[in-house]
Amino acid sequence: MARISQFAVLCAAIAQGVDAAVTFAVPSKTGTGGLSYAPLDSAPVGISFEFFAFPSYFTNVTATNQCLSNWKDLTGVWPPIRIGGTTQDRASFDASTSAYVVYSVASPADAPMTLTFGPKFMTLAGTYPGRVVVGLNRGKNNIANTIAAAKVAVSEVKNLLAIELGNEPEYYPKDGQPIASGTWNPSVDATSQVNWNIQVGKALGKTNIIQTGNWNQPPPEWGAAQLIAKENATSKPYVRHYAHHNYPGGDIQKLQTHSQTASNVRSMFAADVAAVKQQTGKEYVLGETNSVAGGGAAGVSPTFGAALWTMDYVLRAATTNISRTYFHHGTVGNCQYCFWGRYSMGAPYYGATAAVALMAGARTIAALDTGANNYAGYATFDGEGKPMRVLLYNSDYYTGSGSRGSQGFTLTGLGGLNGGSVKAKRLTAKSSLARVDRGDDISFGGQYWTNGTCVVGGKEMFETVNVENGQATFDVKAAEALLVYL
């Protein structure tokens, strides 16, 4: 009877054109409620810096330290960084140079075709208080030079997490890299990775040191499972993590659409992550990623829609057992997807920060939705297994013209908070197209980050919603997210 009457109410609501609320049951304890849970790293949201540009970000871009420390203030842990990218395979170590990097470019917007770097590069990386992954050259096929650089990385970078040997090696033939001058395919590359992992690991006298893989083309062809099949008892101990890259691309609407993001993460990575977990028990990371390849798309990557994608994507990755996700930052001053630059903030920082705020201090995460439509929910749980926060996301596209839709989300299972209330922070802007670098306001809990410095501005604002009969309903407009504190 009760079920029939609820159904009748629902039908009446639909007939009147009122959107039925999306309902998510919040489990009272991690591991329960029929959801799929993933353990969380202490800082799952990381930043990747293009190899040649890394010294510039850390010596010449004021916002870098502040943007990173804002997240440390939220979580207690500095975000991990990865230094690498295409130019890691164009770089040679020069023990005699006192410069961080030496190169010349025709225009400051260009990345160098060749460069050298000195020991000071690693000393600078060693000043970063968080974990650091350093990407070194395999393309040039000069293992002695790479070992010399790796030794300096080990001695100078006190928080060294791992070393990569080569970036996106599937592109080596196209890039004219000497190591790929003969036959080059996933199998040849995997054999090369296994040999290099052994030789570099042995030279360093360190196991658990290599972040291996690092392809951009999708698994299974270019994936961890086929690499694992080539590994043996000598090479395996040197591997610390398996990494893959990803740039989903598309227009703003496609990018921000939740079902697209959920399907991208699931179809690209779920099987490869499971293979790594089952066969090695090691971590899987997105070692380099962002919205659109090649520095980003000018009309897509700097928008609020891309910020919402950033948030949803890193959370979907985390729920898929991807331990850390490093968002790439390229040439300073020529980087559409960057979270910050020398003069202006980027919209994606706002989305990434909402994700950091959801996961801060949490031990596990679960997706509350199945990824089938535009409406997402994520819940995080503390060390005792209790729910901490829920993030609700309405990924309906909104261009700024016409009326803006809104979706109700009902959270049930809040019995412990009966008669009380919960507070929430809203991530919002005037539309999916809003851009900080064009003067539009984007805010998270009423706050923004100042151009050029990344210092927080504005008064922190929470909304309050009452909990009755163990449930509460929240309205989230098209292209908005709400972080609920339980």
Ligand SMILES: *[C@@H]1O[C@H](CO)[C@@H](O)[C@H](O)[C@H]1NC(C)=O
């Ligand atoms: C994540 O890995 C853990 C084991 O570490 C496993 O229990 C869990 O089912 C995995 N979750 C997903 C979503 O695959």
Ligand SMILES: *[C@@H]1O[C@H](CO)[C@@H](O)[C@H](O)[C@H]1NC(C)=O
């Ligand atoms: C720092 O930025 C200025 C302004 O763009 C530039 O002229 C200078 O070369 C940069 N220095 C380094 C070390 O990148």
Ligand SMILES: *[C@@H]1O[C@H](CO)[C@@H](O)[C@H](O)[C@H]1NC(C)=O
């Ligand atoms: C693993 O492969 C490497 C490279 O081919 C080889 O040198 C080594 O002996 C192999 N180890 C074992 C245990 O088979």
Ligand SMILES: *[C@@H]1O[C@H](CO)[C@@H](O)[C@H](O)[C@H]1NC(C)=O
């Ligand atoms: C931030 O910088 C952009 C690009 O220069 C500018 O359009 C915008 O007005 C600035 N925002 C603030 C709050 O100063």
